[in-house]
Amino acid sequence: MKHLLATDGLDADTATAVLDTAEELKHVLLGREVKKLPTLRGRTVVTMFYEASTRTRVSFEIAGKWMSADVINVSASGSSVGKGESLRDTALTLAAAGADCVIVRHPASGAAHRLAGWLTEAGTSVVNAGDGTHEHPTQALLDAATLRERLGDIAGRRIAIVGDVLHSRVARSNVHLLTTLGAEVVLVAPPTLLPAHVDRWPVTVSHTLDAELPGLDAVMMLRVQAERMHGGFFPSAREYSIAYGLSEARLRALPEHAVVLHPGPMLRGMEIASAVADSQRAAITQQVANGVHVRMAVLYHLLAHEEEVA
């Protein structure tokens, strides 16, 4: 693996290898007082965040630090040429300064692909930490890690992704990864929040959450962004919540073993009831914890070519 840009095209073997490494790292670190492995000592990892983010940036930073990499955070406001230095120049500068890996979050779909192209010559690895409405591959990997822990296996499981699929990079990454790993994915959303030609995706589509609940092994709730609420994609927050919110009643309609996931940050009371988010069925904090291990595993597979994990 040279870059991690998308789960679209990521094969099952590679994805499974990353998930296995994440699991191994989790066990290695379990109960350790000093959470530090020497694996990436001497490696320089730069996070470049062109969008506000706390959880993803911190997760990557901790992952790098626990692997003993030198982690440098660059936060940039403004994304396009004309507002300052171009993305290309920033990337080339960081590579020239010695970055082994650039982790990028950017509002433009495809920004990570562009970076990878510009940095090929320098040999710098690129990790996509979320590009526009395209993909967020490490989120899908941490979701898969969580589902493996909770359900044992992903193949053959039926997993619903509920909400704003149209604008969600989390949804796109999960559709690709989960279907690659053998899950059945059902997208549940109003027609206005589904992508064009979604019927050609390897998923089933539903507009009725209640009808899907009894057959699910997991339900992944997507955040409803404020700008969508005012963008006319649905009549009102109230109506959305009634039709697509995960209420306590809906939690009861799920099978006993089914898991509730949310990539955060949550809008309690909108897409997910507070009691549901805090219930034992929800794996939301577990997702966050797994995020660190999965990102450690990604850095390991990108940067530690021969070295042992621990």
Place this chain on the structure above:
Amino acid sequence: MTALVLRGVRPYGEGDPVDVRIEDGLVAAIEPGLDAGDAEVVEAHGQVLLPGFVDLHTHLREPGREDTETIATGSAAAALGGYTAVFAMANTDPVADNAVVVEHVWRRGREVGLVDVHPVGAVTVGLRGEKLAELGTMAAAGVRVFSDDGHCVHDPLLMRRALEYSTALDAVVAQHAEEPRLTVGAQAHEGERAARLGLAGWPAVAEESIVARDCLLARQTGARLHVCHVSTAGTAEILRWAKGQGIEVSAEVTPHHLLLDDDRLAGYDPVNKVNPPLRTAADTKVLRDALAEGVVDCVATDHAPHAAQDKDCEWSAARPGMLGLQTALPVVVATMVEPGLLDWRGVARVLSERPAEIAGLPGHGRPIAVGEPATLTLVDPAARWTVRGAELASIAANTPYEGMELPGRVVTTLLRGRITAHEGMVRERE
């Protein structure tokens, strides 16, 4: 001016080769085995002789973005591409919404002298879509085509007034059909490809709804409407209907909408970003058929040079547009001639005769006949060449055709009997 003899050419690619003698800017004789005398001889054996090409849609970027193209470099690209007349779009800086800018563009074109540069006047002040520009004053300065290209005249009342007003000016209004409420934030054709890539969609209906509305407004007002850069199968359907109704509408398609499709989006390289966006392969097929049939009247390049930094960036930050003048004929050969959809007479129609008619341009798109202006283009139909952006005459060098091998090459261009381009070199006026 010395006389010229074009040796061994085939007018419209038809019949046996003949020699064409040109004197005083006019075709003086067409027959085999002409005695050249002291005339300059152009050996053009087997080349196809066509009327000089006319481009209804060119962005020459002067004034305002002379770092990407000037009237001089754009004229050179046009002459090398076989063009003898181009219409320079109004979205310059300052905007060509008044007689002063329009006259400047006209005068610079004359000074350069490689191609007739006809300024297009803006429909609305500053292209803002709020208030009619002084169409009459610009018409008095010679403008016959008005367009806010780059922006749609989306207000239906304003468009109605523009069409009505233009009927007194013997002018045509060329519409960039894009309902702006349907393309907020749009980045690429709304289809399966863009949805997977997370690029906000530019739906076909945003073009089609405006074309349908404008056809009805043209019927209401009796005005002449020209539809810029038709990009969807649905627009072709509406045009077919409108023409069947006798509505005075004409339409152009760009070479890139004939050849390229949204498969190009994978990889996010903004050299493929253009407005309207590259559509599906199915659309390109319908557009080729519509052009062959005459439902779409002509090919126009929408030649739109952009600086490297405006293309070598993330997709959403990139500017839409691509070079077109020097690749138009080869793309038409690849998409229309080679598949048998158009013969060379058809090429003359879509690249020269119809655009000249639509713009009301005398002296271009004329028959190849004795006594007619020697405004002509010679094409080597057997040549194949590989596009290299850096070798094109434009200042901007980025092109989606980079590295592509294309068929057909413009060898010589003549403007009123004078060679403006020959074998890849422009010839300045002596």
